[in-house]
Amino acid sequence: MEQKSLFSVISPIMVGPSSSHTAGAVRLGLMARNIYNNEFTKVKFILYNSFATTGFGHGTDKGLLAGVLGYSVDDSGIKNIFDKASGIDYSYEYREDISRHPNSVDIIFDDKMTISGDSVGAGEIRINNINGFSANIDGSYHSILLMYKDRPGMISKVSDIIQKQDINIASLHCDRSSKGGAASMYLALDIPVGDDIVEKIRQIKDVFFVTNVRKLK
Amino acid sequence: MPILSFSDLAEECNKQNKSIYEIAQEQESVLLEDTVDVVRLRVLEDLLAMKDAVKNGLHSTEKSISGWCGDDCAKLIERYNHRRALFGKTFEKIITYALATAEENLRMGRIAACPTAGSCGIVPSAIIAVAEEEKITEAEQINGLLTAGFIGLLISNKVQLAGAVAGCQAECGVASAMAAGAVCQILGGDTNQILQAASLALKNILGLTCDPVCGLVEVPCIKRNAFLAIHAVTAAELALCGVESKIPLDEIVDTLKITGQLMSPLLKETSLGGLAKTKTAQELEKKLFKNKKMTI
Numbered sequence: 001m002e003q004k005s006l007f008s009v010i011s012p013i014m015v016g017p018s019s020s021h022t023a024g025a026v027r028l029g030l031m032a033r034n035i036y037n038n039e040f041t042k043v044k045f046i047l048y049n050s051f052a053t054t055g056f057g058h059g060t061d062k063g064l065l066a067g068v069l070g071y072s073v074d075d076s077g078i079k080n081i082f083d084k085a086s087g088i089d090y091s092y093e094y095r096e097d098i099s100r101h102p103n104s105v106d107i108i109f110d111d112k113m114t115i116s117g118d119s120v121g122a123g124e125i126r127i128n129n130i131n132g133f134s135a136n137i138d139g140s141y142h143s144i145l146l147m148y149k150d151r152p153g154m155i156s157k158v159s160d161i162i163q164k165q166d167i168n169i170a171s172l173h174c175d176r177s178s179k180g181g182a183a184s185m186y187l188a189l190d191i192p193v194g195d196d197i198v199e200k201i202r203q204i205k206d207v208f209f210v211t212n213v214r215k216l217k
Numbered sequence: 218m219p220i221l222s223f224s225d226l227a228e229e230c231n232k233q234n235k236s237i238y239e240i241a242q243e244q245e246s247v248l249l250e251d252t253v254d255v256v257r258l259r260v261l262e263d264l265l266a267m268k269d270a271v272k273n274g275l276h277s278t279e280k281s282i283s284g285w286c287g288d289d290c291a292k293l294i295e296r297y298n299h300r301r302a303l304f305g306k307t308f309e310k311i312i313t314y315a316l317a318t319a320e321e322n323l324r325m326g327r328i329a330a331c332p333t334a335g336s337c338g339i340v341p342s343a344i345i346a347v348a349e350e351e352k353i354t355e356a357e358q359i360n361g362l363l364t365a366g367f368i369g370l371l372i373s374n375k376v377q378l379a380g381a382v383a384g385c386q387a388e389c390g391v392a393s394a395m396a397a398g399a400v401c402q403i404l405g406g407d408t409n410q411i412l413q414a415a416s417l418a419l420k421n422i423l424g425l426t427c428d429p430v431c432g433l434v435e436v437p438c439i440k441r442n443a444f445l446a447i448h449a450v451t452a453a454e455l456a457l458c459g460v461e462s463k464i465p466l467d468e469i470v471d472t473l474k475i476t477g478q479l480m481s482p483l484l485k486e487t488s489l490g491g492l493a494k495t496k497t498a499q500e501l502e503k504k505l506f507k508n509k510k511m512t513i
Contacts, residue, residue, distance in 0.1 A: 003219045006245050007259060009332045009369035009378070009395075010340070010362060013266040016322030017281070017434045019334045054432035054488075057283050057505070059325050074266075079325040121379055122333070 012123060014073040020103055021051065021058035024119025026078065027216055029067015031127055031139050032107040032115040037211040040109045042089040043068055048104040051119070052094035061092055064105060072217065073123065125216075133175045133184035139216030141170055141188035144198065149206040150176045150183035158185060161200050167191055219244060221374055223412055223466040226367075230408040237411055238360040238402065241367035260359050260366070263329045267318070267341035270328045274317025281323035283431070283505055286439050290316040310346035311450060315339060315443040323435055332369045332378045332391055335434040338442030339392035340365050343400050343449050353403045361403040365395035368415050376474040380427030380486040383477025389438075389445045390422035390473070396449035397456070406457050414456035416466040418449050423469070423476050426484035428491025430498040431505055437492060 014023040045064050047055050055061055059078070065085055066078040077084065097104075101118035108114045116129040117137075127137040130145065137143065144162075148154055155174065162169060168190040176183035198212045220226050220240065229240055245256045275294065280287035293313045302309035318338035322328045328337045340362070348358050369378065369391055378387050397418035401411045422445070430436040462469070483490030492498055 003248055004370060004373065005248055006241060006363070006366040006370050007263075009373055010260070010263050010366040011329055011331075013263065013327060013329045014334065015325050015327050016334050016337070017325065019330050022325070022334070023330070050432065057281075057431060057433040057435070059282060062325070074327050076327050121377070121381070123330070 008122070012073060014123065015059075015076060015078050018058040019123040020119045020121055021055060021060045022063045022078075023073045023123035024103065024121075024125055025051070025055075025058075025060045025063030025105070026067040026071065026073045027123060027125045027139065028105055028117045028119060028127075029064045029107065030070065030072075030216055031067075031117065031125060031137065032109070033068045033070060034139075034214045034216075035115055035127065035130060035137075035145060035211060036109045036113050037213070038109070040068075040088075042110050044091050044093065044106075044108040046093045046095060046106040046108070048095050048097050048100045048102075048106075050102040051105055052096065055094075064107065065090055068107065068109075130184065132177070133182075134173075135175075135184070135186055136173060137186065137213070141190075142192035142215045143186060143188045143213045144193065144201065144210065145184070145186050145213055146201060146207055146210040147182060147184050148204070148208060150178075150180050151206060154183070154185065154204070154206075157204050158187070158201055161197060162187065162189070162193065165193065165197060167193060219248075221371070223371055223415075223470075226371065227408055227412060236360070236364075236402070237367055237398070237408055238363035241363045241370075244367075257359055257363075260362050261355070263331070264344075264355075264358055264362055266327065266329045267331070268345060270318045270321045270326060270337070271314045271341060271345055273326055274319075274321035275313070277321065277324065277326075279324045281320070281433075281435060282325070283433055283435060285501070286323055286435055287320050289440070290320050307346055307350040307450075308447070310349060311342050311446050312443040314342035314346050315446040316439065318342060319439040319442040323439060331365075332373065332395070333380075333388045335380070335438045336389040336392035336442065336445075338439075339389060339446045339449060340396045340399060342442070342446045343396035344403065347400050347403060347450070351404065357403050361399035364402040364411060365399035368398045368411075369395045372419075372470050372473075375470050376477060380429075382485070383473060384425055384480050384485050385427040385441070386422050386425040386473055387477060388427070389441050390419060390425050393422060393445040393449040393452070394419040396446060397452035400450055400453035401456055404453065404457060406453070410456045410459075412466050413461050414449075414453045416462035416464070416469055417455055417460070418452035419466070419469050419473065420462055420464060421452070422448065423473060424480075426480060426491055427486045428484055428493045429486065429488055430493050430495075431502045432486075432488040432493070436498075
């Protein structure tokens with residue numbers, strides 16, 4: 001059993017009222033922001049199940065928006081986030097889908113990238129899908145996410161660049177649409193990499209998206 | 218080796234001639250790979266956030282998002298301006314601070330989840346009110362919060378502190394056991410008395426369900442914080458007098474876990490049973506959804 005910290009019991013300091021529906025929502029937004037890692041003008045949230053039915057009473061809508069705008073879970077500004085987000089075209093949709101986790105959301109940036117995740121309790125979150133590719137990101141690692149055309153040798157090319165920096169890869173997850181089709185790779189790292197490394201990965205032939213994902217606080 | 222049970226904790230305190238908070242801060246310092254001083258500073262951050270939440274809550278009558286709650290703390294302040302509470306100033310402060318914090322949580326104010334957001338008023342109100350009335354130093358309040366945290370930590374190693382897993386006994390109930398231990402610590406109780414206080418508090422809330430109206434952390438959660446803060450202080454007083462639980466704390470925690478498993482899912486944060494299914498709750502639900510135009 002992994003040893004837990006006492007601070008998991010007497011913290012976090014957060015804005016209320018719910019660790020799963022408020023703090024979890026902020027962290028899902030923050031994680032999605034880190035993954036998209038781009039300026040955006042439009043964001044759409046699709047809330048599922050309990051997020052959809054009890055979300056507004058818990059400020060889930062505000063939390064998600066504050067997260068994608070970079071607010072931390074204890075920022076008192078979350079309450080009035082709608083007044084501060086005038087430059088952003090944001091919208092919400094509410095759905096029921098029993099195949100999804102009770103506290104689940106899709107976050108869609110600029111109609112370009114869809115990031116899906118769940119608030120799994122006590123403010124902990126998990127991103128499980130990015131643009132149709134399966135993922136398993138809980139925000140506890142600095143990481144690199146890339147999308148590319150599936151072909152032999154990609155893992156080796158990417159890990160070679162990282163290994164040359166003497167950085168340890170904690171875990172590696174790949175998924176693909178079909179053989180030779182679009183694919184995704186997610187590398188969790190023990191320490192963060194610089195943007196120069198990300199740039200090198202971007203230069204690899206057939207890589208069409210790469211981003212440096214910072215871990216959550 | 219981390220300490221995993223309360224019997225191990227008692228034995229370790231005895232062997233090393235240390236208090237629970239000392240064992241707690243040392244174990245945490247190893248885990249965080251930092252000094253005991255840094256651990257205590259982080260605890261102080263939590264304590265200060267708790268005090269800010271009380272202060273903000275005392276000065277606000279802003280309603281929660283649903284519009285149901287938010288002005289009860291003001292009613293207490295109003296009455297106690299004119300007359301004294303039945304058991305005196307400490308009692309008055311505990312229930313007022315508990316409501317202040319829980320209401321602040323519901324209006325999206327900044328709180329420390331201890332152990333959860335829904336139970337955030339219990340540990341702070343007990344520690345802060347008793348500290349104010351008994352002139353307890355800040356260092357000793359940190360010791361109290363460390364004691365509370367370690368009690369919660371050992372319980373959470375066995376059962377997840379979530380209403381959805383084991384009902385409210387795992388949230389407000391555990392908060393009450395934590396607060397009982399903390400109060401016992403800051404009033405000079407020894408290791409056994411602290412563990413007895415936590416035992417007595419926890420034993421007497423076994424079976425508490427989680428049935429929030431409309432799924433919001435509001436009814437009955439806010440007022441329950443005041444009740445269980447007083448419950449905690451009752452346990453601490455009994456333990457300080459030398460009253461002991463016949464059943465040891467480890468076995469009470471096991472019982473809490475098993476009781477949580479036996480509890481119907483209808484009573485574990487699904488809002489499909491209990492108070493959430495009363496006629497009035499269903500009417501409130503209809504009104505709330507109509508006002509917010511929330512349909513799926």
